[in-house]
Amino acid sequence: MKKYFPFLDWMFNYKRADLSGDLTAGLTVGVMLIPQGMAYSMLAGLPPIYGLYASTIPLIIYALFGTSRQLAVGPVAMVALLISSGVGALAELGSTEFISLAILLALMVGMIQLSMGVFRLGFVVNFLSHPVIAGFTSAAALIIGFSQLKHLLGFKIEGGKVHELLVNVFQNLDKINYPTLTIGVLAIATLLIVKKVNRKIPGPLIVVLLGIAAVFGFNMAEVGVKIVKEVPSGLPVFGIPEWDMTSFKALLPTALTISFVGFMESIAVAKAIQSKHKNYEVVSNQELIGLGLANIVGSFFKAFPVTGGFSRTAVNDQAGAKTGLASIFSAVLIVITLLFLTPYFYYLPNAVLAAIIMVAVFGLIDFKEAKHLWQIDKRDFTLFMVTAVGTLFLGIEEGILIGAGLSLLMVIYQVSNPHIAELGKVPNSEQFRNINRFDDLIQDKEILVVRFDAQLYFANLSYFKENLQQMEAKKPQLKYVILDAKSISSLDSSAVHALHDLIEDYEQRGIKLYIANAIGPVRDILQKAHIVEALGAHRFHMRVIEAVNDIKGRQEAFDKTYTLQTNG
Numbered sequence: 001m002k003k004y005f006p007f008l009d010w011m012f013n014y015k016r017a018d019l020s021g022d023l024t025a026g027l028t029v030g031v032m033l034i035p036q037g038m039a040y041s042m043l044a045g046l047p048p049i050y051g052l053y054a055s056t057i058p059l060i061i062y063a064l065f066g067t068s069r070q071l072a073v074g075p076v077a078m079v080a081l082l083i084s085s086g087v088g089a090l091a092e093l094g095s096t097e098f099i100s101l102a103i104l105l106a107l108m109v110g111m112i113q114l115s116m117g118v119f120r121l122g123f124v125v126n127f128l129s130h131p132v133i134a135g136f137t138s139a140a141a142l143i144i145g146f147s148q149l150k151h152l153l154g155f156k157i158e159g160g161k162v163h164e165l166l167v168n169v170f171q172n173l174d175k176i177n178y179p180t181l182t183i184g185v186l187a188i189a190t191l192l193i194v195k196k197v198n199r200k201i202p203g204p205l206i207v208v209l210l211g212i213a214a215v216f217g218f219n220m221a222e223v224g225v226k227i228v229k230e231v232p233s234g235l236p237v238f239g240i241p242e243w244d245m246t247s248f249k250a251l252l253p254t255a256l257t258i259s260f261v262g263f264m265e266s267i268a269v270a271k272a273i274q275s276k277h278k279n280y281e282v283v284s285n286q287e288l289i290g291l292g293l294a295n296i297v298g299s300f301f302k303a304f305p306v307t308g309g310f311s312r313t314a315v316n317d318q319a320g321a322k323t324g325l326a327s328i329f330s331a332v333l334i335v336i337t338l339l340f341l342t343p344y345f346y347y348l349p350n351a352v353l354a355a356i357i358m359v360a361v362f363g364l365i366d367f368k369e370a371k372h373l374w375q376i377d378k379r380d381f382t383l384f385m386v387t388a389v390g391t392l393f394l395g396i397e398e399g400i401l402i403g404a405g406l407s408l409l410m411v412i413y414q415v416s417n418p419h420i421a422e423l424g425k426v427p428n429s430e431q432f433r434n435i436n437r438f439d440d441l442i443q444d445k446e447i448l449v450v451r452f453d454a455q456l457y458f459a460n461l462s463y464f465k466e467n468l469q470q471m472e473a474k475k476p477q478l479k480y481v482i483l484d485a486k487s488i489s490s491l492d493s494s495a496v497h498a499l500h501d502l503i504e505d506y507e508q509r510g511i512k513l514y515i516a517n518a519i520g521p522v523r524d525i526l527q528k529a530h531i532v533e534a535l536g537a538h539r540f541h542m543r544v545i546e547a548v549n550d551i552k553g554r555q556e557a558f559d560k561t562y563t564l565q566t567n568g
Contacts, residue, residue, distance in 0.1 A: 006286065007064040022189050026200065026329025028319040029072050029312050030084055033330060035204040035318045036312070036360070037075050038228070038345070040352035042151075042302055043144065044080035045093035045104055048084065048345070048353070051075050054106075058306045059296035060329040066290030067283045068270035069503035070321045072312035072330070073294055075359045078137070079262050079305050081144050085396050089249075092509025101251060104241040107299035108255035108304075110466060113263060114292025119131055122284035129410065131380040133264060133402035134369045135387035136398070141364040144357060151354035154180030154224060162392050175565045180351045183211060185357035195359070204356045211352035225250055226350045231342040235335065236302040256396050258305050266291060266308030267344070273317050297342045307476040311360055357388030383410065416452030416496030420467045423484060424546065430545040432484070447551060449544055451484040458494035479511060482547045496529040503534050514539045514547040 002009045012422055033055045041051030055074045060071040069369055083102055084093065091098040116122060150157040154177025157168050187207040196205035214220060221227050267287055274282045316326060373381035383406050391399025423432040424441025432449055435441050448471055452464060472478055491499075506513050513535060519527065522541075526532050532540065541547040 005065070006067045006290075007324055009280070010069060010325075014323065014325075015261055018322035019325075021322050022326040024327040025039075025316045025321035027333060028323075029316045029326070030330035031202045031205050031333060032315060032334030033072075033140035035208040035353065035356055037334070038231075039204075039356045040075035040080040041304070042118075042350070042353055043074075043077060043357055044083040044102065045183055046083075046304060047086055047094060047231075049231050049338075049342070050099070050102075050304055052334055052342075053301060054298060054303035054306050056236075056331045056338070058294040058303055059327045059334075061297045061329075061518060062290050062294040062325040063305065064288070065293050066270075066324065067281065067286045068308070069323050069384070070273045070306040070313055070326075071266065071270045071318040072327065073266070073291070074306050074312065074315045074330075074555060075304070076265065076309040077144050077306055077357060077364075078140055078265060079258055079307055081140060081147070082183045082254060082258050082261065082396055083304055084147075086251065086257070099241055101247060102131050102304045103299050104243045104247060104301055105251050105255055106216055106257070106304050107241045107260050108245070108251055109262065109305045110292045110297075110299060112289045113254055113261040114296065116259070116263075117285045117290075117292055119286030120371045121291050121560065122263075122267075122288055125267070126258055128134055128260065128264060128400075128404055129380070131269075131369075131373055131383040131406045132387045132407050134366045136261075136391055136403050136466070137265075137399055138365045138370075138384075139391035139399060140538060141346065141361040142392060143396065144361045150355035151226070151350040152181060152184040152358070153177065154226065154351070156281030160325040161395070163538050165401075174404055179223050180349070183214060183349050184351035184355050185222070187211060187352045188359055190467070191355060206347060207352050207355060208345075211349045212347045215347040215349050217510055219346070220349070224341070228345055228348040228350065228353075231338070233338060233342040235338055238300055239302070241299050241502050253337040255395060261400060262305065262307035267470045269308055269310050269313045273313055276317070281315055310364070357494050357506060359504040379410070383407070387463075402490045407436075412459070416459045417455065418452070420453065420464065421451050422471050423449040423451055425545075425548070430543070432544045436506060441454045444548075445475060446476055446479040447482065447548065448475055448480070449482045449484060449548075451487060453487040455490045455492075456488050456495040456498075457490070457492040461498050463492055465502075469512060480514065480551050481506065481511060482514045482516055482544055482551075484517050484544050485515055485522060486519065488520070488522055491522060491525045491529075496525065496531070497528075499531055500529075500534065503531070512539065512551075514551070516541045516544045516547045563564055 020292070034052070036049035037051030037055040039051070041048050044050075058183040059073055067072070071124060083105060086106060087101045093100055109420070111340055116124065143162055146162050149165070149169055153169070153175075155175040156171060157165055157172070178520050187210075188209050189212070191203045194206060215225055215227055221481070267284055270282045270287060273278065291307060295303075299308060329350070370381065370384055373384050383403070386406060387403035394402070421434040421436065424435045424438070424443045425432055425460075427440060427442060428440070433441060434451075435443065450468060450471060454460060456464060472481075503513055515526070520539065538550070539547075541550065
């Protein structure tokens, strides 16, 4: 039961000593969620109240069905931007239709994630490599940050792509509302200072309170400072999202993108935090189920798609969260806010919400990772940059598709072009090593020793044969080829056919093939495919040195007819 209902594990083993940490962490994260939820709702193109709706039921559902005990689920900037760009292409931001589609999107994301979890498809996200995710995240952070300039500068900015937006800003600098800009800059400065002093201090709440006080006290709404105005009070009413097949098809690409990106963001931070705690395990497929149920049930209470957030999870852990009860406490605080505190947000300036978003997302720009990749792997650096540039100039969904495509191409390239090496004997030993990595290795002009470091199958057969031919060409007196098969994990039918062809070709050319170090499963295939019969059992050896000794006739006590065992 605990496998499917993870909360049973911490609930029945709950310690009184954990309560203070859970309560403190829950209230701290709840206080962060109030302004962040409203800010990310605005970023998504929805009225601020929907950010609070998304911070209640989903948190409780994840706490019950998720495996991480510190992950803080709720609205996040990345998902909010995907909602804005995906749903924004179908309906006007903030309109009734837009809101309806955003809620339907939560249901679709939940269904996709739940299905992936049930059918154990969590491995699919592994096709998005770390450089791709880092590049996508960095570019998306820039897009999110620049999208808030309209609220920070106080005038409407046209242009969808970053370069279009910046051009529009520079062309309309005379329209800046300086009271709005002053509030935004001071809010950013305050957030950065508080973040540097102590991350546990609820900086977003502080700037929200100061912003409300400034607008109300100095009547700044009269000089053009945009404010949130009326925020409805009360809890969201249960209702099944409206949908039709046309909307479903139109939203499907966005739903798939959010499902993958949201899960990757969530599982990355969940595993990072879990590494500090050894009393539980984060299970990827159960995480998909937990997030999926959180989004499905949340959609019935007017929530837009949610996932685990980096900053809130870090604060949740630092504040002492021990179990999922911390998230439930956060949700309770949001419920209290919805019932009694929403009227106090009337004078909240949009510039403050923009500042909260900008400070949160600019920390996601990974300059260190770009520098690190440049130093250690130019290929991964290229993946990072192409994904980042593609996301910046083409769009969010296009960027992640480019990244996913590049990741798959890289996987295909690597499995099609694995490492292959010619080996030489280390002096005064029985070991063989790569001749391109070690000096003074002993090589025999009549013997070629080759090691292939991958499974041998249809995708890399051409590469294997081409490299083998190049090595053979360097040994005009070649009489023997020894295949060191210790790194070959399996053979498919195409590889079997290729080996038969190779044996036949070698026989015609007067070359004998020996195989050493073959593991049990590979030996099984070689026997069933009659390759052992074609070569003769005496050409199979446990080690390369034994094959060499056999060839040179120096083997005295060793039984040439090494029996191929089917286990081991």
